[in-house]
Amino acid sequence: MTDISTTVDHAHEQDAHDHGPPKGITRWLFTTNHKDIGTLYLSFSFLMLFVGGFMALIIRTELFEPGKVLLNPQFFNQMTTMHGLIMVFGVIMPAMAGLANWMIPMMIGAPDMALPRLNNWSFWLLPFAFAMLSSTLFMSGGAPAFGWTFYAPLSTTYGPPSTDFFIFSIHMMGASSILAALNIVVTIFNMRAPGMKMMNMPIFVWGWLTTAFLLLAVMPVLAGCVTMMLMDRHFHTSFFNAAGGGDPLLFQHVFWFFGHPEVYILILPGFGIISDIIPTFSRKPLFGYHAMVYATVGIAIVGFLVWMHHMFTTGAPLAAQLFFMYVTMLVAVPTGIKVFNWVATLYKGSITFETPMLFALGFIVMFTFGGFSGLMLSLAPADYQYRDSYFVVAHFHYVLVSGSLFTIIAAVYYWLPKWTGRMYSEKLGQWHFWLTTIGMNVTFMPMHFLGLAGMPRRIPDYAIQFTDFNQICTVGAFIFGFSQLIFLYIVLKACLGKGKHDAMDRVWEGAKGLEWTLPSPVPYHTFVTPPNATTLQTESHAVF
């Protein structure tokens, strides 16, 4: 299955000999190199992180005290909508795709992604999609203001004119994701080096394989959803319009059939990253590799059967609510298995606390915390009180910020020396971790209390009893936001700095995996001849 004919590879090696990157802008525009495309994805995601983060700070400034602080409510709603869309589609997903592009070929011993030109296209759709989405801010009537979940009929009959630009940009993002996912599936199935069996793959590759299938399954559903919106807005259909015989709830079913697997799309690759980092800095193999793989796939399958837990208060019949409550509670089982296995990996290890490890440990603690609020949310009766309150806001920021975003930051620290050949400053990295962690908790912890006390989400103004905690949240948000400048400095210094290439090939003492057998910085072309994964893995194991 994984054998690649050796004759082909020899020919390939001749072609690729001394074939460095072209110079100038065309290198980036026309590149088909997985490392370049990975860099493009990651840079784009980093830029969007600051755009979306800036919007978050505008939101938090408006919420610093009751009454109007800066914005009119219309612009506030545009900010919450754009913040959500940018963070989900413009930061987390491209960052994960960037890491996949960089790491999957190097982890499975492939020379590149299977479909390199498609790869170029799947990235270059994104800047245009987001340019179009951001341009709505400057349009008459303003940007979409109906929240990132864009519930009909607020987004159809009542949406601003710019909604059509939003629909088209969602289509482009969806196409980009589908192409990237296809490429990843084909690469993992066909391009593995001899000896790299499925059950030998790093968990990150497993996480991405599962994610790619999820993307292929649900992105077309999202595309269908926004197309129905477009039809309702301009072609006199009534999919979501009750007055025309349509059903506003159909929108929510379709949206969340996409939306719930989407949250696993955002986190499963991150689970993989953590499953690589924890063993490295514990100097001990991952505990329960098989259980981890099964849990990943299990979460993905169960993830298709829980979408209505976003709709407990919509008046669903008792039987439907019970079914979705039970299945949702069941998600806690495979997720728990993951957390228990990470902790078991740490147990009796030989642990050090470099920055990637700090972020990974921060992830385990705070993601588990987000998982707890998730378990509470799964209890349908209690959900009647939590739904659409700040409790939900706190929950999904714990699983997305200290979840997905932390895993991405951990991954960047973990592989940055491999990519650039330069070690980052450990001292600055630690500062970054502690400021981020403190900022994160000061921002989002009080939101639990706000939600339980009755503060709805997506409001630009609030009753005075919510003032204290909102002010704490705002202070935390600024600590969190500005500490990311440290991260920016660290990454830019490693990428563009003039310092010596001081990183060793096997950057971390406990690291194993094919990527660490390559030089640091990684050459433009790697594994032009497939490595023998079995031999390399044996050598790699001997390091421990």
Place this chain on the structure above:
Amino acid sequence: MRLIFTRLFLLISGLLLMTDANAASPYLNNLNMPYGVSPLSHQIYWLHMAGFYVCCVIGVLVFGVLIYSLIKFRKSKGAQAVHFHEHLGIEIIWTVIPFLILVALAVPATIVLAHIHNTDNSGLTVKITGYQWKWKYEYLDQGVSFFSNLSTPQDQISGDAPKDANFLLEVDHPMVVPVDTKVRLLVTADDVIHAWWVPELGVKQDAIPGYINENWIYVTKPGTYRGQCGELCGVNHAFMPIVVKAVSKADFAKWVAAHQGGAVAAAQQALLKPQPAADLLKAGEPLYIKNCAMCHQPNGQGLPPTFPALQGSHIVTGPAVGQINMVLKGVPGTAMQAFGDQLDARTLAAIISYTRNAWGNDALNKKNGNAIIVQPTDIEAQNK
């Protein structure tokens, strides 16, 4: 660093445990879900606490082992890694035990959920309709029906006046219910999706156009309970609060009598009396600010193109009949509602007169030969 980590953990768990401190006094202590005043809110509260305690126990175990490992097995303390990496038995244990815990949680959750769905044997039925951005309450068997608007003055929102204690949580006409009575709620919406949420009554029910959702309340203690719209419904989502006043059964009967059909019709007849122009214009400004300015803005400039300007508008400076009809019947598919159902003739006359006079519209109306002042009878003539 170990110290910092431990302290952080203690801080988190400390905050968590505090949440149980003061259950019965919502808003005084903002840490936990209110215990509320309805059997549903009590049951939901206990289910919430059960879920919370289960999480606490799991958290102490998992984070305990984690922190123990981080302290004990550090390379700097000379720890050597032990190379075990798989154990089927332990995987089964930590699959089965959480599953059993979940089953134990699912049992009370199922019971409470069935209780929420049981709207039988109610003593009163109230239909609640969400509008952008107000609530309408209809007491179906009593023939009482009214709109409930935010009553917080605009200058408190803009920061020009000190905020009162119920800032953004006060309305002109609260929903009134008798205590110790099961009240069935029929919840729907006229335009976009809203959600009727009063934390102390344990009810959040989405109001969806085309659907009538059911839920119920049973208030055990007289008092005033406040909530807000729970589903993003457009620009003034934050400005459509819910106030429920629970009164004794006798007081409720009196309230119904005062608001039933006959009394209301007599009051409406009185409202049709012609008004002096100066009175209409004077009354018009605050009414405009309260009912219209959220979209059309206090300066009449609107937020085009979604919310058109009224200054120089061809409707407002056109024939009065055209404007009256638009205000009465609304514009379908936009936030411009049919105000004929919502506001009385005198209020509408004052608002329309005010807009036809303000922002230089008076000069345009004079030039076009259109009336500036509109009387309640003009409104009534169109509202047939």
